[in-house]
Amino acid sequence: MEGYQVTVADHAGRALQLVREQSFDLIFSDVVMPDKNGIILLEEIRAAGITTPVVMMSGQATLEMAVRATKLGALDFLEKPLSTEKLLLTVENALRLKRLEDENRELRAKVGKHEIVWRSEAMRKVMAQVARVAAGESRVCILGETGTGKELVARAVHEGSPRKRGPFVTLNCAAVPQELIESELFGHEKGAFTGAASRHAGKFEQANRGTLFLDEIGDMPAAMQAKLLRVLEEGEIERVGGSGTMRVDARTVVATHRNLEEQVRAGTFRQDLFHRIYVFPILLPPLRERPGDVAALVENFTKSISQTNGWRVRAFTGGAIQALEQHPWPGNVRELRNAVERLLLLAESDVDEELVLQVLPLPSARSGGGTPVGNGTLASRVENFERETVQAELERAHHNMSEAAKALGLERSHLYTKCAQLGISVKDLRRAE
DSSP: OOSOOOOOOSSHHHHHHHHHHSOOSOEEEESSOSSSOHHHHHHHHHHTTOOOOEEEEESSOOHHHHHHHHHTTOSEEEESSOOHHHHHHHHHHHHHHHHHHHHHHHHHHHHGGGOOOOOSHHHHHHHHHHHHHHTSOOOEEEEOOTTSOHHHHHHHHHHTSTTTTSOEEEEETTTSOTTTHHHHHHOBOTTSSTTOOSOBOOHHHHTTTSEEEEETGGGSOHHHHHHHHHHHHHOEEOOBTOSSOEEOOOEEEEEESSOHHHHHHHTSSOHHHHHHHOSEEEEOOOGGGOGGGHHHHHHHHHHHHHHHHTOOOOOBOHHHHHHHHHSOOTTHHHHHHHHHHHHHHHOSSSBOHHHHHHHSOOOBOSSSTTOBSSSSOHHHHHHHHHHHHHHHHHHHTTTOHHHHHHHHTOOHHHHHHHHHHHTOOOTTHHHHO
């Protein structure tokens, strides 16, 4: 009469058979029954790996019986005669709890989306560094080009730390207007400024006993750098419009695609703040330097994108994977994910090399009417393109490595490594600086 669909079993054996064959939201079980009592049935249900909530009922309940049922995972224990009102309330509470558990499982599944996928030696070294630093409280500075997965590494540091049960809070310093970043970091009191209709807890307060990830720290305004330095030194914050300080306990992990050392030399980033955050740097290599990760990433993206959109999972041929491995990926892992989604949308069947080359055209020379650089395989053409680009930039900068690295969006040390990989002589470059 209340709208629930009910299945009745006349003995425990039949009940066990039903719960093994069908899925139920809730089980009510008597304790005293002919063939076996309800406590034994509960043990068998749990032994079968069935997690359906169970409510026990009895007119002969004892405290010992109730304790044993609770230890076996019974949700509740009702005494007879049953009250209809109490019975319906128990049903509502049990179903609400089940919905929460289902949502929790979905959330845990979503956490899997933050998993770092890798196979390359370069990423093995990165993950070894993550494991080493995560266990302590050292501040971590994650460096790498845009799209390399800096936030995923920050999450991995958090998940591997003693703070993993605490919150993981993020703030992109480049995405918050300069006039609001103090409020975002430290919070504000009601009426602190126009539009502050209520008290707001800032990111530091939200991250208490957890981890605060400050992305793009190199874009933080100079005025805020001094205030952030004080918080890192003192462990105290003051809300905007507040009159007192409060202690916060948050581990700080930062990331940037910029060269902080050059910013310090240029006077755009505080040297004292640099030394506070640059305790343990982790350098994320760009995707073009770890092609061995491409196949694993493609497989992971294909599954997640197909599942989200309800598509049939399509495969990537060996030729397609090879073409993707040879692409330079200026947008790194983020660009690869977008490319995989685009390829899955366009593919009639499995994704092949021809479709990849249609969607991802080869890099073109800056001159010569946009013709591909050189002849030969895709890998050799990409290498030729990189070599010509680096050489042209070095000539423009009169072989000043720092200036050339800045123009190319690389760290100076990375440019030396790239020159060595491309066979460009760096013997006299340091002398030129």
